Amino acid sequence: MITTTVVEESPTGKLTFEFSDKWQVYKYDEDNPENFYYKIRGLGLKAVDFIAISEKSILLIEVKYITASNESCRMRLTPSLSKKEQSFLKGVKDKLTDKEAEAVKVSLKRPYLAEEVSKKVKDTLIGLLASYRCADENLQPYSQSLFIGNKPILLVLFLERKECLNQPNEFKPLANNLKLAIEQKTGFLGNIQVDVMNTLTVPPALGVNVINGAGNFD
Numbered sequence: 001m002i003t004t005t006v007v008e009e010s011p012t013g014k015l016t017f018e019f020s021d022k023w024q025v026y027k028y029d030e031d032n033p034e035n036f037y038y039k040i041r042g043l044g045l046k047a048v049d050f051i052a053i054s055e056k057s058i059l060l061i062e063v064k065y066i067t068a069s070n071e072s073c074r075m076r077l078t079p080s081l082s083k084k085e086q087s088f089l090k091g092v093k094d095k096l097t098d099k100e101a102e103a104v105k106v107s108l109k110r111p112y113l114a115e116e117v118s119k120k121v122k123d124t125l126i127g128l129l130a131s132y133r134c135a136d137e138n139l140q141p142y143s144q145s146l147f148i149g150n151k152p153i154l155l156v157l158f159l160e161r162k163e164c165l166n167q168p169n170e171f172k173p174l175a176n177n178l179k180l181a182i183e184q185k186t187g188f189l190g191n192i193q194v195d196v197m198n199t200l201t202v203p204p205a206l207g208v209n210v211i212n213g214a215g216n217f218d
């Protein structure tokens with residue numbers, strides 16, 4: 001069986017994705033001048049990591065390798081703010097006059113992961129539409145599958161964590177909450193299925209094998 005191998009590496013670890021021959025794969029956010037996203041990324045658009053197509057569906061994969069706790073992570077894993085963040089935000093808002101409070105929106109820099117992923121998905125679909133209208137050859141099979149074939153979309157947030165937090169009993173409650181939140185934010189796109197998984201919970205039917213390389217856990 002012929003497989004396509006794509007590596008996603010970050011300071012926290014390395015993941016190797018092996019796609020079975022049912023998938024045609026493209027690294028959408030690759031830092032390459034020949035990549036269509038490379039040309040439009042300065043417009044404020046974000047991107048998922050991989051796009052893949054099969055005879056039946058389109059697969060969007062966003063990879064996050066998060067070793068930090070929810071409190072110290074640069075992105076929140078839950079929608080609620082920590083007590084420290086709540087206190088800080090209240091302190092800032094209390095300094096504003098009523099008029100200032102109406103004119104200024106105060107928020108924390110640390111985004112919620114579900115919101116971040118949802119934006120990447122929406123921006124990627126905008127990018128695919130732009131590539132279709134610009135007749136980009138590299139993305140043509142993917143944009144045509146979406147806009148002509150109208151194939152269903154499977155969105156996967158691949159969230160790898162420290163060993164103890166990666167275990168299914170610890171991981172699945174978080175994964176389910178993120179899945180529901182992402183579904184709420186992307187459901188309007190129609191015909192889209194969301195899943196959140198890691199190396200221990202990848203369903204065999206997906207046709208993607210993921211190998212966890214050596215990570216530098218803090």
